[in-house]
Amino acid sequence: MAEESTDNKMSRRQFLKNSGYVAGGVVGGGIIGGLVTNQFQSGAPTQDQSQQEGGQATQDFSRALTYFSRREDFDVLSQMTELIYPSDDNGPGAIELGAAFYIDKQLSGAWGHNAREYMQGPFHEGEPTQGYQSRLKRHELIFQGIQKVKQYSQSNYDASFLDLEEEQQIEILTAFENGEVEIDGAPNEQFFALIRAATLEGVYADPLYGGNRNMDGWRMKEYPGNKMSYINEIDSGEFYDEEPSSLNAHMDQ
Template identity: 40%
Template sequence: MEPTLNNPFRRSVVKGLLGTTSFWMASGNARWAEALAAEAAQPYQPAFFNAAEYQFLESACERLFPADHNGPGAKALGVAEFLDRQMQTPYARGENWYMSGPFEQGPANLGYQLPFVPKDLYRKGIAGVEHYARQQYGKGFSALSALQQDEILTALEGGSVQLGDIPGRVFFEQLRTNTLEGAFADPLYGGNRGLGGWIMLGFPGARADFMDWVNQEGASYPIGPVSISGETA
């Protein structure tokens, strides 16, 4: 059955869709866009992260991608919501990663070798950062000043912190990657709210027709973005 706005089963159908491998890997899914868009427009209740974890994400993602003179930050763009929704997809379960053992560590340039899929990295990583924050500053991450939060993120990025089983740098890179995805993915997935990420970059979204703009001698493209579901800004 095709999900449509009038279909009373829409929400469950859409939820099912994002969780399936076929949506992400295989066939096309005619007209799923409008259903996903409607889903993304609803008030959001986190399903994977608990309240404390979600609060951590709201704070940490905003430091990685802060609101400033360039445009909105992670919070206004809905990045935490994007992350929670992603945790319910095959990606979070590592379904297209090779996850067979043994898991031996080696030089960094030979790539990721941990036995953890993204949802494990988040669960363990967030707990690890909260523990580190209390140890170093006596408070949870979200209660710290922006400066202190930046110090922690810098330490994670620099590789000097171990978060239990997980190197701090691994968690940092996972969080940075997914935060930027949430800022710039189509709003279908809950982030890039109001197309704010795309407006910042001057990216026209799903217009995908530049026949007249192949070479305009360096002029700025004049039309604002449109999303896959037809949202404009």
């Protein structure tokens, strides 16, 4: 669950190596979440500054829910993202990176409501080569899928999904991945495929969307994020080992 995995220790092998904290500071532009509410406030203090000063995180007002109405549903989603992208020696997992908050924000917006997609009928089941043909919008599919995860856990393990051992949770996700659980109105495999794709977005999208907390997804992958130019480095044989920066860097200018 979210609260259990929010430790922010920087003690892991690979992550330490990649992290700017070791080198004694984070170059401007980095920020932990918060951007959705903070990006238009000029001079708002960044999370990085407060961490450097006292190790205390400033309050992150964007960590609340725009789509989910039940806490349990959000917690099930959070745990699913963590199973897809777990915390390990490389660094934080999806929960700590804020992937579930990212997905919650996306579900209440244009993507969750398929706003830029053709959603006119008639709807027919097609061949797999014809792509998504369901009348369900993404938010409906994910909401329904989460209810199915809870029900499947109760009927097969006689326990809440959140109370199961990790191996049991992985078994459940595997059943959904393989399309073994009936989803109404859409091919069974679609639900898990959507959660997987959204989790990777939440881990690796610019932190302005509420995930990839502190750009730590990028750090693990040694991806430098938004840099304006590599003209001086592109022909070098040295691996580029600089602190990442996000689009927030442009707002600071």
